[in-house]
Amino acid sequence: MILQINFKSGMPIYLQLVDQIKAAAASGALRPGEALPSIRPLAEELRVNRNTVAKAYSELESLGVIQTLPGRGCFLKENHSALRKEVRRKLLTEEIDQAIVQAHHLQVPRAEFLQLIHERMEALDDKRRAHDEQKGD
């Protein structure tokens, strides 16, 4: 898992880390039970404040994405979101609504938008398969 910070995205740095680790988990770049990098080397490598990385990790922990084992580090949990189903749906709905607004302004019609969602989901599946094959080697 390689993480990268983009200072031109306008998004807080800790949230960029949270999003990228969630994406890595979804694509299989990080598997359940695998360890996340320790805070100090990751902060040094990205040259970001140590407390920013710590904040991202505690956010991921409260979201139920990772768990901290005292003295051993942080690990990716099995796919069990700590949130109830309707909360999860609501969070996703907000993100989808934003994408729909964006599609409107970029003049992407409905059918093309839905097609694009299929394509992106397949791309993610492909990535996950590729990671699984690597694991098999």
Added chain:
Amino acid sequence: MSTPTPAIQIENLAYAYGRAEAVHDLSLTVAPGRCYGLFGRNGAGKTTTMKCLLNLLRPQRGRVRVFGLEPARQEVEVKRRLAYVPDQVAFYPWMSVRETLDYLASFREHWNRKTEQELLGRFRLDPLQLTGNLSKGQRTQVALIAAICPETDLLVLDEPTSGLDPIVRREFIETVIGAYQEGNPGNRTILVSTHLITEFEGLIDEFTIIDRGRVVLTQESDQARERYQKIHARFAQSPPELDLKAALHVRREGRELELIANGAGPELLERLRQHNPETLTTEALTLEEIFVAALKS
């Protein structure tokens, strides 16, 4: 909720060298555990401000406190709790690196030998070399080791990386993040003055931009990157006359418009969209770009 005593509190500080006013009515507060940036051009008043914290200069007006203590009256107590890397590092040239570190350690109650060994190795410094024979980068590395080993609550860095090569600059920042912050996570405070803003971008939680001794802007870094946006729009024909007073800067170039917004981004975007631009993109400004924009306006 009681707020903890600020690591640094400066209120209405003023200082003049003869008739030249270096700092004028400057106020800022640094909460414990933060990394705070002091940005300004050469001669903006950064070093003068820092010297008042260290009692190297006495404030002519205003109030300066370090952990609630007054540097001019409780100098020893203040210096016990902070370490300082100046922009010009000078040692006794006839002392070796080893002797220099031992000499500096003798002024401290506490000195982490393990960290010292680790950093000497990391920087590939020969302990037997005389400091007079060290390069500028190596002298800064020795000064950084001497500032980190006492494990103080506050680290004051005055233009620490100017004039150093990129590798040494990187190692310097990694060391501040790793060896210094990790020692007592959440409680180590850093005040860094610099005009090389890009390299410290990821480290800085909050900053103050000063110009000619005055505060221009104080903001949290994440908030600043959210508020300051560069908006680019391209139209099919030359851009219509628009009310863009909410923008900090407007640049027109043929069919293209480039705006710098401070907080008014969404409003400006909506206004541009109504004229159906061919392309419309936004990006956040980096802290360095915010620094330039703030000093231009």
